[in-house]
Amino acid sequence: MRIVITGASRGIGQELSQRYQAQGHEVIGTSRSGENGLVALDVTDPDALLTLKKTIGDAPIELLICNAGIYPDKYETMPDGYPAQMWQEGWATNVTGVFLTVQALLPNIQEARGKIAIISSQMASHTRAPGGSYIYRASKAAVLNLGRNLATDLSRDGISVGIYHPGWVQTDMGGDNAEIDVGTSVSGLMDRFTDLSLSNTGCFEAWDGKAMPY
Secondary structure (H helix, E strand, O other), rough: OOEEEOOOOOHHEEEEEHHHHHHOOOEEEEEEEOOOEEEOOOOOOHHHEEEEEEEEHOOOOEEEOOOOOOOOOOOOOOOOOOOHHHHOOOOOHHHHHHHHHHHHHHHHHHHOOOOEEOOHHHOOOOOOOOOOHHHHHHHHHHHHHHHHHHHHHHHHHHHHHEEEEEEOOOOOOOOOOOEEEEEHHHHHHHHHHHOOOOOOOEEEEOOOOOOOOO
């Protein structure tokens, strides 16, 4: 199986890459800088995505994992925080970047009748509104909406799309006090990706299979 993982230099993306490689799959991992054998990719840059597409060529992609994301406003406060540039950067990476990646690699995914997994967050749910983190919350809600609409449009091509909450994970983003470690999250996510099909396309699930409220 050929798998593309964006944001594979650390945390969940790195663990996913290592696990799938250990299983014998071909993994094309990306990061902004392209270190340690990863493909250099800024998901907000159409030219960089074109380069990735040329690198892959016409090879079919069975699974695309859109994991690249940022949490720029973790420590922002009102009334003077959340500058406009931060909104632009957060939205470009967490939402536009996912769409551009899918768009660039869609012919390869169509060739394989493959799967698209989008990493969102429970913070995307309208049922969770404790305040703060406006940029991250809004962008993750938007990519949830994007994923569900992609699921509708791409089902005609035999492509299934799932949106996933990886849990509150002990990564640079989640912090040391998070609930679960990276290995636990990734084990669950890999099970979710295996279970993804046209019968449940458009799902919004947690790493452990729990259905998440929209």
